[in-house]
Amino acid sequence: MVKAADRAKNPARSSVWLEERAPRSGGGPAGLDRDRIVAASIRMLDEEGLAKLSMRKLATELGVTAMSLYWYVDTKDDIIEYAVDTVYGEIDLAAVDAAGDWRERIRVLALDYRRMLVNHPWMSPCAGQYLNIGPHAILVGGKIQEAIGDTGLPMTRQPSAMSAVFQFVYGYGTIESQFERRAAEAGMSQDDFYGESIRAFRDDPQFVEALEPMAEILDERASHGSVTAIWDRDFDYALEVLIAGIEVMVERSRTEDAPGT
Amino acid sequence: MVKAADRAKNPARSSVWLEERAPRSGGGPAGLDRDRIVAASIRMLDEEGLAKLSMRKLATELGVTAMSLYWYVDTKDDIIEYAVDTVYGEIDLAAVDAAGDWRERIRVLALDYRRMLVNHPWMSPCAGQYLNIGPHAILVGGKIQEAIGDTGLPMTRQPSAMSAVFQFVYGYGTIESQFERRAAEAGMSQDDFYGESIRAFRDDPQFVEALEPMAEILDERASHGSVTAIWDRDFDYALEVLIAGIEVMVERSRTEDAPGT
DNA sequence: GAGAGTCCTTGTACGGTGTACGAGACCTAG
DNA sequence: CTAGGTCTCGTACACCGTACAAGGACTCTC
Incomplete structure (x- = not known):
């Protein structure tokens, strides 16, 4: 043994x-x-x-x-x-296969990965610490690689693009789940906890100056519905940023391959 | 008290x-x-x-x-x-101010943030767990916000774009620093540790199937220089993906604002 | 039925952890 | 000289992961 x-x-x-x-x-x-x-x-x-x-x-x-x-x-x-x-086995790989092109597959994978992190707030610190080479994690990695492979990016660039998308999802899921965990520990809803935090911030003289340039954005967000809705909105948009970026890089690699045409 | x-x-x-x-x-x-x-x-x-x-x-x-x-x-x-x-105070904010347009400022910030995470492998788990609202962290956040503000993205989208970039950096820095930490604990160079890990993988029958589709990529990477060089290359490229994505979204928001022109 | 061997569970113990509490040592002000 | 604040320490508690060895409960063999 x-x-x-x-x-x-x-x-x-x-x-x-x-x-x-x-x-x-x-x-x-x-x-x-x-x-x-x-x-x-x-x-x-x-x-x-x-x-x-x-x-x-x-x-x-x-x-x-x-x-x-x-x-x-x-x-x-x-x-x-x-x-x-x-x-990791909670990620629905069949749903990924059922999705459309690589864009949709990446969206489905990213959303499910994020949901997994948020549903299990302990996952972030653990996933960061261990190797994550269990059977389920390997399958998920394979699906990610498959989707990225369909973008048309040159092979040498694919691992990097995988990082861009899924390290983002990991980071995003980490702060989101930690926020939710803190709210739960405080026995509050996410909305109440957010309001409390902002208020504590605003009342603290040492932060007044630092907050000033963010005030406009904070107000807009406060008026824009629940915290969870904002989490969703931001995540979706960030994903679109990443997908758009990949599309551009695919295009660039095409024109670089055939510069004379 | x-x-x-x-x-x-x-x-x-x-x-x-x-x-x-x-x-x-x-x-x-x-x-x-x-x-x-x-x-x-x-x-x-x-x-x-x-x-x-x-x-x-x-x-x-x-x-x-x-x-x-x-x-x-x-x-x-x-x-x-x-x-x-x-x-957080190790991030050189003066260098950010000295940089050129928002693209360059984001590059400088991202690189420095990543370097900080790699130089202090304990930072990732801690930064994920605490609120990070100390004076230095606030200053860094302000600089990030400033750079993103110059992209021309609509205000409502700026926090999301901040996430896209810096949650990626956080995630990337996390795995990179954990890899380095593991190598150091094993008393090996990163290159030796990487080779050992891949070999252990290849020798393990349960992983043969999962590795097969990745084999081509792994070979390319193994032949492409040191592990640290690959970390750098991947990170730089992923950053370009993100910057390109932001550029596209800026363009889109412009045409949506004025659809008739 | 007796004995042996394997599988599984347990009690005890060790060396660690964060930190509450109270006793003291010092230094300064009146 | 005394009183009170500032700082340090010794002791103690509850808890942690886990090494080790003893033991119970089965099953198999004779």
């Missing part, structure tokens, strides 16, 4: 997905099972957040002691890596 | 920057001081990483007990918030 300590000595392989390890399936008295552990951890992560998840609490939730979990898993990080990949 | 526990009850104000609290400056025997604490924490974070920073170690570094730090700071999170904002 590969111990956690051994794994730490080989950080290049520091992912559950790079271990060969038979999944211990639960014929035991507690009816435990890796899938059950991962499912329970996702439930607790959604409800309580990343910081609150501990092996002891997770075990209690499953009616078992903390150390029992270590029969199915090497470390707590492994559980989180499994949870992350499971959640 | 506002206690940490009190702060937790008012999460809408959950940032050091929203507390009014006199900075206790150090006339004490240990010569301590909030600036010294923050500077030491940045040094330790750079050297050891976010997970390794503890109040006791930080205190030892400063020749003091852990509890001494709490005279200058309410919680560990406060120290990190101060550290985050201090590092």
Whole structure:
């Protein structure tokens, strides 16, 4: 058995997905099972957040002691890596295939990716930290690559364009989900929390000057409906910026390939 | 004095920057001081990483007990918030002013922001978690807003375009810095680490199928120089995608404003 | 039925964490 | 000399991830 300590000595392989390890399936008295552990951890992560998840609490939730979990898993990080990949599975790849051209496929993928991040606020920090090479994540990556491949961009540029779109989605989903998490922790709606934050800002003399140039924009946005509507509107528009940018670069690469024509 | 526990009850104000609290400056025997604490924490974070920073170690570094730090700071999170904002100060805003039109200003800002994230791998998770409304962060935000304001985009669209660019930079800087961190932890150069990772991938039968469509791209990239050169190339190109996209949207908003002409 | 072996669960313990609380040491003002 | 503010420290609490070894519950073999 590969111990956690051994794994730490080989950080290049520091992912559950790079271990060969038979999944211990639960014929035991507690009816435990890796899938059950991962499912329970996702439930607790959604409800309580990343910081609150501990092996002891997770075990209690499953009616078992903390150390029992270590029969199915090497470390707590492994559980989180499994949870992350499971959640990647929520992205509906069939819907992507059903969509139209690459523009629509990218929109569908981006929207679903963003929704996943917002539905599971713990995902952002985890996805940033781990390798994300579980089976579901790999499938998602393949679909992204496929869509980008259809843009007509030269192959050397495709990974870069993938970054442009999906690192944006990751960043956007991160702040959006953290905002939502904070609102929830404060026990407020997003709208109330937004109003409170802006007010706290405005009342604070040290910020008056910094806020002044933004005032016009803030007012426009405050009058424009709910916070979630603004999140949606901004995201959609930013996606259009990216798609338009890709179209331009496709065109440029065409004319550069055949400058004489 | 506002206690940490009190702060937790008012999460809408959950940032050091929203507390009014006199900075206790150090006339004490240990010569301590909030600036010294923050500077030491940045040094330790750079050297050891976010997970390794503890109040006791930080205190030892400063020749003091852990509890001494709490005279200058309410919680560990406060120290990190101060550290985050201090590092935001590394972005060279004068260089941005010296740059040319909005395109160049965005390039300079994006590059510097990315460099900041890569130089301090602990920044990504922290910047994602806290509000980032310290004085330096506000100044950076203002500069970004200024540059975007000069694009000619309608005001309602400017925050969205800001997101498109700088959430991308955040996401890109996150994976880049995490990759570098992992390589460093493995005691390898980025090139060696990349080679090792790809090899581990290729050798693993469960990934063969998933890798097949990417093989061509991977080969091209492997032959194209160092990993850091590829990071740079991809980032520059993605930025051009974004700038081109903004240009298109500016044009579109012009023709929509005056559809009859 | 007895014994052995495998699978699973548990109790205990170690070394860490953030930080609340109260006791003291110092320095300055009256 | 005393009083009070400023700063540091020792102790303690609750909690964390997890190493280790003991034990219970099955199944298989004789």
